[in-house]
Amino acid sequence: MFIETEKTPNPATLKFLPGREVMTSGTREFATPEQAEASPLAEALFGLGDVTGVFFGHDFVSVTAAPGVDWTQLKPQVASILLDHFVSEAPLFVGGGAEAIAVPAEEDIGDDPADADIVAQIKDLLETRVRPAVANDGGDIIYRGYREGVVYLAMQGACSGCPSSTATLKHGIEGLLKHYVPEVTEVRAA
Structure with a gap:
């Protein structure tokens, strides 16, 4: 091996x-x-x-x-x-x-049931486009919630504490989500 x-x-x-x-x-x-x-x-x-x-x-x-x-x-x-x-x-x-x-429970901010369609779009994009890229860098990204246009995410593994994690969240992931889900106004680390 x-x-x-x-x-x-x-x-x-x-x-x-x-x-x-x-x-x-x-x-x-x-x-x-x-x-x-x-x-x-x-x-x-x-x-x-x-x-x-x-x-x-x-x-x-x-x-x-x-x-x-x-x-x-x-x-x-x-x-x-x-x-x-x-x-x-x-x-x-x-x-x-x-x-x-089982991953220990972290603090989720919760979702408004009225935002179910938006949340589903966000989760789909995270699963299909973001998580594979983050896994390539030795980490993962966890969805924590969506409230009033703000998506809350947590970085794990190599991405947690990485000097470029803020740039990844703000410029990469936030830009992608805003492009495909116009209701998203911001991405924040949770």
């Missing part, structure tokens, strides 16, 4: 591609060692000491290093843990059940 790596727009994060499925559906982000206790793989990565974030995508794992960490030292250690995990076919989550992959 060979694990490929790719740089992401976030210099603190590398994307690791094991050449197989990581998550069967959805994504999962671990921002603390305590959150990582739900996954033996995430826990092992945080155990390296220099890891501050782990993100599981469909076919990749993004790992964020602490400020000032040299990736030339950390990269082989991360690759070794990933290789051991996938070769042994160990479970991704403690208990391995479907409940283990």
Whole structure:
């Protein structure tokens, strides 16, 4: 087995591609060692000491290093843990059940039922046009709600804390949504 790596727009994060499925559906982000206790793989990565974030995508794992960490030292250690995990076919989550992959609830701002058609258009655009592009960069984008012309989104994985995430939201995603859904006036990070 060979694990490929790719740089992401976030210099603190590398994307690791094991050449197989990581998550069967959805994504999962671990921002603390305590959150990582739900996954033996995430826990092992945080155990390296220099890891501050782990993100599981469909076919990749993004790992964020602490400020000032040299990736030339950390990269082989991360690759070794990933290789051991996938070769042994160990479970991704403690208990391995479907409940283990549920993304913890975040603060959604909620939608007005009167905006159902607008929300459906926004979600469709996010799913078909935005999420694939963001996944290519080692992250994900989560819809949090729509109120009075404002779309609330959360960035995850390599995109969370990325220096260009504000530009991505404001210039890329906001422009796309405004073009296709004229009711959208702004996109904000949630």
